[in-house]
Amino acid sequence: MAADMRLPTARKAVSFSVSSSDRKDLVVPGDVITSDTGFMRGHGTYVDEDKLTASVAGDVQRVDKLICVRPLKTRYNGEVGDVVVGRITEVQQKRWKVETNSRLDSVLLLSSVNLPGGELRRRSAEDELTMREYLQEGDLISAEVQSVFSDGALSLHTRSLKYGKLGQGVLLQLSPSLIKRQKTHFHNLPCGASIILGNNGFVWLYPTPEQQEEEAGGFYTSLEPVSLSDREVISRLRNCLLALAAHKVLLYDTSVLYCYESSVQHQVKDILKPEVMEEIVMLTQQKLLEQEG
Amino acid sequence: MAGLELLSDQGYRIDGRKATELRKVQARMGVFAQADGSAYLEQGNTKALAVVYGPHEMRGSRSRTRHDRAVINCQYSMATFSTAERKRRPHGDRKSTEMSLHLKQTFEAAIMTQLYPRSQIDIYVKILQSDGGNYSVCVNAATLAVIDAGIPMRDYVCACTVGFVDESPLADLCYAEESGGVSSLALALLPRSGQIALLQMDARLHQDNLDSMIEAAMTACKGVSKVLDEVVRQHLQEVSVLSRE
Numbered sequence: 001m002a003a004d005m006r007l008p009t010a011r012k013a014v015s016f017s018v019s020s021s022d023r024k025d026l027v028v029p030g031d032v033i034t035s036d037t038g039f040m041r042g043h044g045t046y047v048d049e050d051k052l053t054a055s056v057a058g059d060v061q062r063v064d065k066l067i068c069v070r071p072l073k074t075r076y077n078g079e080v081g082d083v084v085v086g087r088i089t090e091v092q093q094k095r096w097k098v099e100t101n102s103r104l105d106s107v108l109l110l111s112s113v114n115l116p117g118g119e120l121r122r123r124s125a126e127d128e129l130t131m132r133e134y135l136q137e138g139d140l141i142s143a144e145v146q147s148v149f150s151d152g153a154l155s156l157h158t159r160s161l162k163y164g165k166l167g168q169g170v171l172l173q174l175s176p177s178l179i180k181r182q183k184t185h186f187h188n189l190p191c192g193a194s195i196i197l198g199n200n201g202f203v204w205l206y207p208t209p210e211q212q213e214e215e216a217g218g219f220y221t222s223l224e225p226v227s228l229s230d231r232e233v234i235s236r237l238r239n240c241l242l243a244l245a246a247h248k249v250l251l252y253d254t255s256v257l258y259c260y261e262s263s264v265q266h267q268v269k270d271i272l273k274p275e276v277m278e279e280i281v282m283l284t285q286q287k288l289l290e291q292e293g
Numbered sequence: 294m295a296g297l298e299l300l301s302d303q304g305y306r307i308d309g310r311k312a313t314e315l316r317k318v319q320a321r322m323g324v325f326a327q328a329d330g331s332a333y334l335e336q337g338n339t340k341a342l343a344v345v346y347g348p349h350e351m352r353g354s355r356s357r358t359r360h361d362r363a364v365i366n367c368q369y370s371m372a373t374f375s376t377a378e379r380k381r382r383p384h385g386d387r388k389s390t391e392m393s394l395h396l397k398q399t400f401e402a403a404i405m406t407q408l409y410p411r412s413q414i415d416i417y418v419k420i421l422q423s424d425g426g427n428y429s430v431c432v433n434a435a436t437l438a439v440i441d442a443g444i445p446m447r448d449y450v451c452a453c454t455v456g457f458v459d460e461s462p463l464a465d466l467c468y469a470e471e472s473g474g475v476s477s478l479a480l481a482l483l484p485r486s487g488q489i490a491l492l493q494m495d496a497r498l499h500q501d502n503l504d505s506m507i508e509a510a511m512t513a514c515k516g517v518s519k520v521l522d523e524v525v526r527q528h529l530q531e532v533s534v535l536s537r538e
Contacts, residue, residue, distance in 0.1 A: 026526065026529045026530070026533060028440070028449075028522060028525045028526060028529070029440060029445070029446045029447070029448055029449060030446075030447065030448035030449060030483075030484075030485045044445060046405065046445070046447070048447075048486070053447075055405055055445035055446055055447065056440070056443050056444070056445050056446075057440050057443075057525055057528075057529055058443070058529070059533060071443030072443065072529065072532050072533060073323075073329070073330070073441065073442065073443050073532075074442075074443035075329065075347075075348065075349070075443075089350075097350075099350075103348045103349065103409055103412050104348075104349075104350050104411060104412055105350040151410050151411060152409075248532070
């Protein structure tokens with residue numbers, strides 16, 4: 001088997017901006033943002049001897065009298081209505097614990113899932129005992145954020161047929177800040193696969209399902225073998241997403257699709273080579289600019 | 294001192310530095326994609342790798358959970374090949390446990406743990422090459438990793454060792470100086486406020502000299518903080534340019 005070897009080199013950043021030097025709004029921990037007391041203290045700041053001071057490294061955001069510092073990289077901060085992809089870590093009484101790349105594990109209550117047998121079904125003690133049959137440790141789910149607890153933990157729900165247990169596919173764990181907020185995060189891409197862009201940075205790629213039966217209530221998982229062509233499309237999409245993430249391009253259906261189109265001339269395994277990555281991302285960004293302007 | 298002259302008459306040390314001169318510091322942030330934060334730091338020939346995971350749900354023993362703040366979990370280790378003599382270093386020996394504890398205390402003073410109740414922050418530091426000042430290099434590397442992870446801190450934590458030779462303090466000792474029987478002191482400082490996060494000395498020193506030692510250590514720490522500041526700002530520039538587009 002031929003192995004591809006390369007020597008270590010410094011990574012070059014693809015940059016289109018000309019004036020990138022010395023941005024004034026970047027702060028590091030301990031920097032005094034203002035000593036004026038008329039401002040309100042937001043996330044990423046603290047007050048030290050009447051001076052508003054940054055506590056994380058990032059850019060300062062000012063909304064009226066509120067000053068926040070947004071770090072470049074953090075864990076996921078959930079908001080109500082976000083679509084997330086997560087993994088079950090624990091089955092407890094009346095609830096599941098879900099790992100969603102958040103500060104604390106999220107909670108999925110038994111009362112906020114759709115059980116097989118219709119929406120208006122009563123939850124009995126028996127359901128509590130058979131919770132593990134619906135979802136067990138290690139299962140992946142897609143869900144929506146229902147509410148945020150005072151300590152920052154998220155409460156999820158899957159009360160819609162589009163949410164529920166995920167079957168066969170590929171999971172990618174990216175930075176939450178790369179996902180563009182949109183009206184819908186479920187996309188059936190025309191290239192032959194579907195994608196769930198979770199707001200928490202977890203992206204799920206799966207073969208586009210054929211007409212699903214209604215009764216399943218989101219717990220139906222197909223174990224049919226996936227055809228080779230579908231798997232190839234999914235692997236290509238995965239590598240494209242990694243390329244976009246490496247160059248910090250915002251992810252949404254258009255950017256993913258353009259990237260896929262730009263990568264068709266390369267073999268799937270070659271997409272991850274740095275020089276190919278760079279080329280594909282350049283092409284994608286060009287297409288995006290053309291579409292905008 | 295037996296045999297070895299640590300400070301020559303001209304005022305130079307074994308490796309050619311002046312008494313207050315630091316070793317060259319080189320660092321990089323965000324070396325791993327998988328971790329929440331990571332950094333690599335070289336201080337002279339001492340090299341360390343720091344990785345931060347968290348804040349995340351408590352793993353392992355639930356009983357350590359604090360309802361008002363995050364728990365910091367530090368682990369210090371040395372690579373088998375890090376010293377001149379190759380040696381297997383099992384986890385949990387006395388020396389590394391003590392070092393882990395010191396790191397934990399240092400970062401509890403700097404990280405704003407009260408913002409993350411019921412969660413845990415893991416800091417793992419590994420010495421890849423050891424040439425004196427292991428504690429301070431670990432602290433400096435871990436500071437960068439914590440900043441990379443976007444965890445709120447009051448300030449940088451910078452650490453430095455200082456030794457006492459011929460009535461004058463030497464900053465940032467290397468291994469040859471450390472093992473030469475010098476009484477040395479390690480200090481971790483929050484440079485902007487001048488607060489001391491950790492002060493450690495297990496040698497004998499006359500009380501009259503302590504003030505000048507601490508003074509020298511603080512100056513050295515501030516020197517380190519300037520270098521770290523540059524690294525962080527450089528990193529910020531680079532990443533924010535990319536994500537601005």
